[in-house]
Amino acid sequence: MSATSKPIPARMRGLNRAEICDVNFQEFVRDWRPHDGMGGPGTRPAAGEAILHGSALDARGFRELFESQLVSRHLDLMARVLRVQNKVFYTIGSSGHEGNAMVARLTRHTDPAFLHYRSGGFMAERFRKLPGMDPVMDSALSFAASKDDPASGGRHKVWGSKPLWVLPQTSTIASHLPKAFGTAIAIEQARRIGHQLPIPDDSIAICSFGDASSNHATAQTAFNAAAWTAYQKLPAPVLFVCEDNGIGISVKTPDGWVARNFAQRADLDYFAADGLDLAAGYGDVERAVEHCRRTRRPTFLHLRTTRIMGHAGTDFEIEWRSIEELCAVEATDPLLRSAAIALESGLMSKDEVLALYEDTRRKCFAAAEEADRRPRLSSLEEVMAPLAPYTPDAVKAEAGRVPAREARIKAFGGEAKLPEKQPARHLAIQINQALHDLFAKYPEALLFGEDVAQKGGVYTVTKGLQKAFSGRRVFNTLLDETVILGLAQGFANMGMLPLPEIQYLAYFHNAADQIRGEAASLQFFSNDQYRNPMVVRIASLGYQRGFGGHFHNDNSITALRDIPGLVVGCPSRGDDAATMLRTLAALAKVDGRVCAFLEPIALYMAKDLYAPGDGGWLTEYPAPDQAMPLGEGRVYPSSSKRRGDDDLVIFTFGNGVPMSLRAARAIEAKHQWKVRVVDLRWLVPLNEAFIREQAASARRILIVDEGRRSAGVGEGIITAIVEGGYGARPFRRVVGADTFTPLAGAAFLVIPSDEQIIAAADSLAA
Numbered sequence: 001m002s003a004t005s006k007p008i009p010a011r012m013r014g015l016n017r018a019e020i021c022d023v024n025f026q027e028f029v030r031d032w033r034p035h036d037g038m039g040g041p042g043t044r045p046a047a048g049e050a051i052l053h054g055s056a057l058d059a060r061g062f063r064e065l066f067e068s069q070l071v072s073r074h075l076d077l078m079a080r081v082l083r084v085q086n087k088v089f090y091t092i093g094s095s096g097h098e099g100n101a102m103v104a105r106l107t108r109h110t111d112p113a114f115l116h117y118r119s120g121g122f123m124a125e126r127f128r129k130l131p132g133m134d135p136v137m138d139s140a141l142s143f144a145a146s147k148d149d150p151a152s153g154g155r156h157k158v159w160g161s162k163p164l165w166v167l168p169q170t171s172t173i174a175s176h177l178p179k180a181f182g183t184a185i186a187i188e189q190a191r192r193i194g195h196q197l198p199i200p201d202d203s204i205a206i207c208s209f210g211d212a213s214s215n216h217a218t219a220q221t222a223f224n225a226a227a228w229t230a231y232q233k234l235p236a237p238v239l240f241v242c243e244d245n246g247i248g249i250s251v252k253t254p255d256g257w258v259a260r261n262f263a264q265r266a267d268l269d270y271f272a273a274d275g276l277d278l279a280a281g282y283g284d285v286e287r288a289v290e291h292c293r294r295t296r297r298p299t300f301l302h303l304r305t306t307r308i309m310g311h312a313g314t315d316f317e318i319e320w321r322s323i324e325e326l327c328a329v330e331a332t333d334p335l336l337r338s339a340a341i342a343l344e345s346g347l348m349s350k351d352e353v354l355a356l357y358e359d360t361r362r363k364c365f366a367a368a369e370e371a372d373r374r375p376r377l378s379s380l381e382e383v384m385a386p387l388a389p390y391t392p393d394a395v396k397a398e399a400g401r402v403p404a405r406e407a408r409i410k411a412f413g414g415e416a417k418l419p420e421k422q423p424a425r426h427l428a429i430q431i432n433q434a435l436h437d438l439f440a441k442y443p444e445a446l447l448f449g450e451d452v453a454q455k456g457g458v459y460t461v462t463k464g465l466q467k468a469f470s471g472r473r474v475f476n477t478l479l480d481e482t483v484i485l486g487l488a489q490g491f492a493n494m495g496m497l498p499l500p501e502i503q504y505l506a507y508f509h510n511a512a513d514q515i516r517g518e519a520a521s522l523q524f525f526s527n528d529q530y531r532n533p534m535v536v537r538i539a540s541l542g543y544q545r546g547f548g549g550h551f552h553n554d555n556s557i558t559a560l561r562d563i564p565g566l567v568v569g570c571p572s573r574g575d576d577a578a579t580m581l582r583t584l585a586a587l588a589k590v591d592g593r594v595c596a597f598l599e600p601i602a603l604y605m606a607k608d609l610y611a612p613g614d615g616g617w618l619t620e621y622p623a624p625d626q627a628m629p630l631g632e633g634r635v636y637p638s639s640s641k642r643r644g645d646d647d648l649v650i651f652t653f654g655n656g657v658p659m660s661l662r663a664a665r666a667i668e669a670k671h672q673w674k675v676r677v678v679d680l681r682w683l684v685p686l687n688e689a690f691i692r693e694q695a696a697s698a699r700r701i702l703i704v705d706e707g708r709r710s711a712g713v714g715e716g717i718i719t720a721i722v723e724g725g726y727g728a729r730p731f732r733r734v735v736g737a738d739t740f741t742p743l744a745g746a747a748f749l750v751i752p753s754d755e756q757i758i759a760a761a762d763s764l765a766a
Helices: 017-030 059-083 098-106 120-129 135-143 177-193 217-231 257-262 278-295 323-330 334-345 350-373 380-384 392-399 405-412 427-441 465-469 481-493 505-519 574-591 656-671 688-696 714-723 744-749 754-765
Strands: 205-210 238-244 269-274 299-304 445-449 474-476 497-502 534-540 567-569 594-600 634-636 648-652 675-679 682-684 701-708 731-736
Touching (some): 017 059, 017 323, 017 334, 059 135, 098 238, 098 334, 177 205, 177 238, 177 481, 217 481, 238 257, 257 299, 269 278, 405 427, 427 445, 427 465, 445 481, 481 505, 497 574, 505 534, 648 754, 656 754, 675 688, 701 714, 714 731, 731 754
Parallel strands (some): 205 238, 269 299, 445 474, 445 497, 534 594, 567 594
Antiparallel strands (some): 634 675
C-alpha cells in the first residue's frame, strides 16, 4: 500500500504538507497489509539477524536507525509547529533524507564530518557513538537559539558537536567541500611530518551535500582537487556523500544527471545506495565507507533521497507544484518504507510502531518547550565573545618565544648565517628569514601554494624553505585558490599551523568565501570550540611601475576589512615584517585566529628611500625574541626641532609609507612645518585609540590610502578621528581612483603619488 493508493480528499489539498506527511505515516501503519504473496509478518528476528533476507543490516541496527529517523522527523514537525509561536527560528528540515543515518552508523564519531543542513538523521545516529548524549535536547536548544545550545551557543541553527567531531556548517552552498577535502589531506600529511593527530590515523573525512550543490563551482573544485591528488597516487580519504533528492529549492535536477556526471569520473570512486530503504541501502553504504577507509582514495557516495515538506517552513510547494506531484513525492517517504520493514520482518507490531512514533513526538516537543525556557543571547558582548578572542599576554609570550638554538642554526645553515648577524636587507629577504625562524619554531608549520617550493615563489620570497625543511612541509599545490584555502582549513582542523600563499591579492577574490564564510566564521558558529588558526600570505597592492595591470596591482583591501574576526597586517619594511609575522603566528597558535599578511610587492626589493644608493629602506633583522604587538603602529617623527604640535600628521600604510616620508621631507622644506608620518601597520582591526592619540597633537591631517576612494582604509581612519572628537582638524585624503589599474605609465594616473601628497599639503596650507 502507498500513500497515493486512495483518492486525495478535498480536505487534504489545502493543508500544510507537514501535517499531511504526519497523517500519512500514521494511516500507512494502521492500514498496512502484507503484499500479495508475501504472507504475514515474519518471526521476530534476533538482534544480530538480518532484518530482511539478503540485507546487510541486522535487526538491532535497523531498530536503532529507525529510531534515529523518527527523531529527525519529529524535530522537523516540531519546528514547523513552534515556528509560528516564535519558539523555533529555523525550519530547513531533513525530511526525506533520514537515510543519511546509515552513513553515521557506518562511520566513527572521530571521522570529521562536514554536513549540509538536511542531516538530522545522521546527527541522531552519531549521538549513539558516545554515552550520555541527547540528540533531542541538543537539537531543540539549537532550534530555539538558546545560549545553552552546545553546538553554537545560540548563534545559528547548525549541526555540530565537538565530542562527535561534527564541525558546524551554515548555509553557504558547497563551501564546506574544499575544507573537507583539506581535512582528508591533513590526516595523511600529519604522518609525513610526525604530527600527532587529535583523531585516529585511519580516520576519513565525511562531507554531505545535495544534488543541486554538486554543480556549484566550489564543489567542483573540491572534486577536481581530490581527483588530481588520487591521479598522483597520493592518499585523499574523503567520502563525498551526495544526497540526491532531485531538486534544489524549486529547480529540478535532470533525471540521471548526478550518476552521469560522477559514475565514470576518473579517480573519484563512485558508489550508489538507496537512502530511502534501510534494508536495501545499508550494504552499499557500508561498501563505500570501507572502500574509502581502506584505499584512502576520494569516494563519491550517491545516496538516493527525497524531499518532503518543502525546502523550509516558508516554502509552500502547493503554490508551484501540482497536488499530484506532491502526493507522488510524499509516497516515497523513507519512513513509510522503514515502517514497512519493521512490520514485514516481524520486528515490530503496528501498535509498537505507532507507540514509538508518538513517544518520539512527545520527547521532541517536551525538549522544545524546555529549550524555549532556557536563556538566549541578550547582549552584544555575548554574541561576539567567540568571534575574535585575544589574550594579549599569552600572545606576547608566544610571539617572543625563541626557537631552539640548534633548530635555528640548522635552518639557516650555520651559526655565522643567522640573520641577525647579517647586514641590513630588504623586505623580501627579511620575510624569508622570518619564515625560516617560524618553521624552526613550529614543527607543525606548513607552507604551500602555487610555485612556492622549488621556485621559491614568483618573487623568491620562499626561496630555500623547501630545501631547509623538506617537501613534506613546503610544497606546491594545484592552481586553485579555493583549494589552497580549503587545505589551510583542513590542516588547521588537525592541529597544524598552515601558512598558505595566495600569489596576488586579485586572486584571493576567487576564493574569498573560504575565509569569510568558512575559516573566519568557525569560531563564531562553534562557540569557540573549533578554530581555524592560519596565516595567509598574500602578495599585494600596486606600484609595480605599470607591470601586469590590475591583477598584479590590486588594491582591494576592503574585501578583507569586511570579514568579521580576521586580523590583517601590512608591513612596509623588513624588520616590521619579521616582528609582525611572529605575532600573527602567535595569534593563530594561542587564540586560533585567522590572519592575513599583506606583502607589498613593490617594496619587496626596495633598498633606497630618498635617493638611489642611500640604502634608506634596508633594515637589520630583529632579534628572534622581538615581536610587534597587535595594533601597534610606527611613528616617524618630524626632523624639525620646533616645539609644539606637529603642523601635519600623515596616516598611511604599505607603499604609502616611503612615499609619505619622501613627501614629508619636501613639505617640511617648503612650508617650514613639522611633519609626522604614522604607519598604521595593522589594517584590521584598526587601532582607533592609537589613531586618535596621533590626531590629538596634529594641526592638520593627511590620509594617504592606496585603496580606492570609495572603498579603502581611509574611511576607517576618518571615522576614528571624528568619533574621537578631532574632526575639526583640517584634513585631506590622497587615495586611489575608483577604477581598475591599467598597464604601463597609465597606472600612475590612478594611484597616489609623492606629488599628490605634496599637493594635498599645499591645499591644507592654503
